[in-house]
Amino acid sequence: MxxxxxxxxxxxxxxxxxxxxxxxxxxxxxxxxxxxxxxxxxxxxxxxxxxxxxxxxxxxxxxxxxxxxxxxxxxxxxxxxRAFTVAGFQGQRGSDGEAAAGHWDKAAVAVPVPSFADLFDGLEAGVFDYGVVPAEDSRAGIVDQVNELLRQRDVTVVAVLDMDASHGAVKPLAAQLDGLELGKGAVQGQGGSRFFVVARRNAQPD
The missing domain is CATH 1.20.59.10 (Chorismate mutase)
Structure with a gap:
């Protein structure tokens, strides 16, 4: 048996x-x-x-x-x-990134990728409609690699999400924040919060 x-x-x-x-x-x-x-x-x-x-x-x-x-x-x-919206996030299933992607658009297909570079490649190629990436963690500071990719790549920040690390809640802070400069303190963490930004590819010429 x-x-x-x-x-x-x-x-x-x-x-x-x-x-x-x-x-x-x-x-x-x-x-x-x-x-x-x-x-x-x-x-x-x-x-x-x-x-x-x-x-x-x-x-x-x-x-x-x-x-x-x-x-x-x-x-x-x-x-x-069915023409789903696809939101990419870096990391594994069950991570804060997946939770943030689900909060941004509950109907979207959230797809994990191994690296931030892969995520931005997918955004620029058009396979992701949005990318959800960590911008600042009060436990670790600004995520430098994400900051650089946001500056270098052909993308626009459209929203900032605040995930309360102690309660697991994701709260929208703002929308339409074009030109957000994370490295200059435009996003500030408070009391254990972790911030994510939602980016999309810039509009392409016809």
Missing amino acids: MQLQRLRDRIDGIDRQIIDLLNERLEQAVMLRKLKPATRDAAREAAVLRHVQGLCKRLVSPELARQLYMLIMAESRGLQD
């Missing part, structure tokens, strides 16, 4: 990994829609099917892979048609 439970626990853990990876794949599909002219790309879908069927081994048959990926790609197209 103990061995049975161990195997079931192992299967439950694998299922969690599968769902996490599936969610990540669907997020990437939503982001990809911002870079392509139409939702449906028959040639790409055929290439994906060939690719995953070529990966099959042991108990996973090419037919099983085909059926699974037909469902996944259909779901991806449905999500792409």
